[in-house]
Amino acid sequence: MRIKVLINDFKASILTWKRSKGTLFWTIAFPIILILIFGAIFSGQSVEYDIHINDLDNSQHSHQLISIMNETGVLKPHTVDITSNITAYMKNEDIARLLEIPKGYGQALEAALSGSTSPITLTYYFDPSEQSSSSIVRSIISDMLQRLNLQYTQGRTLVELKDESTITEEFGFIDFFIPGMIGFTIMQSCIYGSIERNTKFRKDGILRKLLTTPITRSEWIFSKMLFMLFLSFISTILIGIVGWLVWGVSIHVTPLMIIIIIATSFLFSGMGMLIGRFVKEEETADTAGGAISFPMMFLAGTFFPLDQMPEALQTFARVLPLYYVNEGLRNAMIYMKFNDALINTFAVLIFAAVFFIAGVVLTKWHED
Amino acid sequence: MQLRLQCPHCGHIESYDGTPGTRIVVSCLSCGQQGQISFPFNHETAGVPAIEVSNLKKQYGTLTAVNGISFTVQQGEIFAFLGPNGAGKTTTVEMIESIRKPTQGQVKILGKDINTSFDEIKHRIGILPQEFKSFERLTVRETLEYFSVLYDKSADIDEILKAMDLVDQRKKLYGNLSGGLKQRVGVAISLVNDPDIVFLDEPTTGLDPKARREVWQVIANLRNRGKTVFLTTHYMEEAEYLADHIAIIHKGNIIAEGSLDDLISRYGKGNVLRIRNCSTQDAIETLRINGFDVISEGNGDIAIPINYKERVLEILSQLRHDCIEYDSIDIRRSNLEEVFLTLT
């Protein structure tokens, strides 16, 4: 492999990329726009919020609290009756917010009226992936309790609110979304990039021309991969910076994250080569690329958590390479779950090896 | 050695003798334009044919695209491989370029078998594939640089730009060029490694007449640079204008081969003088009496086959002598088209 040939082709790819408004849009502007739009949608939730109430006290006082909530016009309480694991229940029933009124709430209020203050704690359970709406509801409830305290004890704390996240750390939708966006963008640019190299360049005779020059197959592939990696890291950095600046997402740069990004680039470049191998027309191949990547984007939990989807689809997601990319990136750069990230990385590496090798081996370099 | 060169100024073709490896200054015998020519120097390949094809065959299922053809191209000549659409031109040229695998047969380039020595041959050839389009968003100069870096030894890009008349376009993006300019860049790309043999597959298809002539000029120029040119085309005029040596391929077979003059004298119907709008009966009579072979074409037109040019004068003076009036005359030269129609 000759370095000057690699640099030469890499330089040509960069110039081409820089000069193409279309690819610049898809690789840079599009992901950023999407982050801004999605972030805005999920941070400015609309007027009425559901809140489930597990009323263990079931007293006149607790009923009164619920009806005050109802009167706010912002909260919409639904009473439930749960004795078992609340977190599991919320997950199963797809409930984002739940307030638990403990037994003894009414008694505590009665006692306060007669002068003895023994504080009592309500628990607020919420799903962190709907961070913004959860915190709005939380502030409404704590405001109500504040007034209650004032009324019963002239301000000394009688009723407290305790938070209970369904995940231990507080991650919001955008934390979930940013790694997905990175995986998706890398997937798109690698698939379309290698489709172009294997269909348009074949049709235009560039591949035939190159066969009669001393450039080797590995120089040609390797220099392209160099460029794909460049694009992948540019996208990652940009998306990361926007996520951090605009939505305050804290991103950790870890070795596993970098390994996943590299492997992902090889994975989807290989997939693009395979598509270009079997679909010869550039436009048709682009359509085929979209037909594969778009459903995968939704099914692999890029924008929405998989647990909101039906069981069958969740199982299906586990055969999709993008699923492991998404999960791996989340665990490696946001949630910092090292063991899970390691497993995901391993899966991505296997997919990458299979697709990339298949792509290189099956691509037809010579004409019939 | 001898080089047959065409004057870039007036188009006059002349042969020059010289020692391989030297340069001489010559002036055109027709217009006086001065220029420098160099005689390529190459020990190993001196006297070896540029391309030898023997019994080359390509089968696609039941279709025989190329049917066991053989021919030889000498160094320094423009060889036109002429044939209609689907005749098997691209299949042949791409087998020679090692892009497609022959079903059967052998190809040698500069004496070396392409099966065993293609890595070496790559440095000696430059190709322009059919319907070639380069990277759209590189400039002309960047494009030439891109391809030249692929070779270990390469030609001077500025010199190529000048020779292909592309200096003014060097900073333009390839994608924004007209069809004719694109093809000229394509030819220029095939020169970046200073090859001995240049393969051009239909370089002027789809171009307007003016752009076509400009590409012809560029190709004629290659001969002046001592290159062997393998030109694939379906335009008869192109072969007539450029080629030293023509092979006509039809349905996978070579049906005729030789120089333009060879082909015309063997398969042409000869030249014909046509006289328009004369008093037909009188003219036929007087010419027949004087031993001319006259054909009436109706509408007052007559046609007379002529074998040598003095005949034209004889005919015209005979008509004048008999006071026979006519509107106009024209001479239809026997051409490749006629050769082709005779053969197929």
Ligand SMILES: Nc1ncnc2c1ncn2[C@@H]1O[C@H](COP(=O)(O)OP(=O)(O)OP(=O)(O)O)[C@@H](O)[C@H]1O
């Ligand atoms: N890859 C292929 N598979 C099957 N048939 C082919 C293939 N390539 C060419 N052919 C057939 O072989 C014949 C010769 O094709 P070829 O492209 O060599 O013709 P050509 O002389 O270059 O024509 P054109 O002037 O259109 O370029 C045609 O009938 C064509 O359909």
Ligand SMILES: [Mg+2]
């Ligand atoms: Mg062809």
